[in-house]
Amino acid sequence: MNSLLKVCCYSAFFSAVGCGIPKDSRDSLEIARRLSLKVGVTDNPPYSYFDGEKARGIEVDIVEAFAEKENLEVEYVKGSETYLVSKLEKAEIAILVGGFKKNTIWKEKAGLTSPYDEDNHVILIPKGENSLVFTLESFLNNL
Template sequence: MSRSARSRPAVLAALVLATATLSGCGLSIPTDPSGTLAAVEGGTLRAGVTPNGDFVEVSGDTPRGIEVDAIRAFADSLDAEVEWTVGSEEALVRELENGGLDLIAGGLTDQTPWTDKAGVTRPYAEATAKDGSTLKLVMLAPLGENAFLSRLETFLSERSTAGAL
């Protein structure tokens, strides 16, 4: 019997033990290392928005638009209030990286340059650009906060399927 054939049962036993140990610890996947989803649920969703046509319009203190409505509905689904921050994409991404925001919206597309600085949702809707091209819309979340990102993607997908966005 080869050495690798003899070690297979040991490797399998180690994997089973590790799985059982992690399951017993209450580990869930996906997870949020910084606890974004847990902090937002029943609390405050800190949303950054940048003005961009019908997606996000800002006049006065309260933003409005298609994506603003979606963010409000997402917050409602988490029993959370929304705290708005308006700014440029760059300023908002910096704030997201520093832990001051939970998501960013503003007509962002799957071609966003911020993929190394933020978690990007799967495209949840399409829009037509002035040149006739198709834009695939996304939102940004804190990098690595996968439970939050997953919940946001699921919400946006269900909302899009229902024709609400």
């Protein structure tokens, strides 16, 4: 009986601790709300590209709709895939758009959202859980 009580206590404790999921050691969503949502944009029309200084494309439109829903200002960072994945790994940008597919070569260095279309396009995100990713995934699932 004593071991059953211990199991129940441990189970209750770990359930209570797990209630804060998703864990967000970087405070990613709060930082995006307080400062801006930093989005990497690589050149891959029609998904993402720059027209002069203006970010454009299908995925840029998705980011804009997400930012509007969450009341976030967006700051776009232009660069190559290699440069922007490096910035993603260092948490210098929050997400990366570029017409990536689920089988991207970058999946070892970056996390991926669930595909948002039938062609398996994804948005690159930092590896691991965070509240920004959770909120973005919820938004993408409702497109």
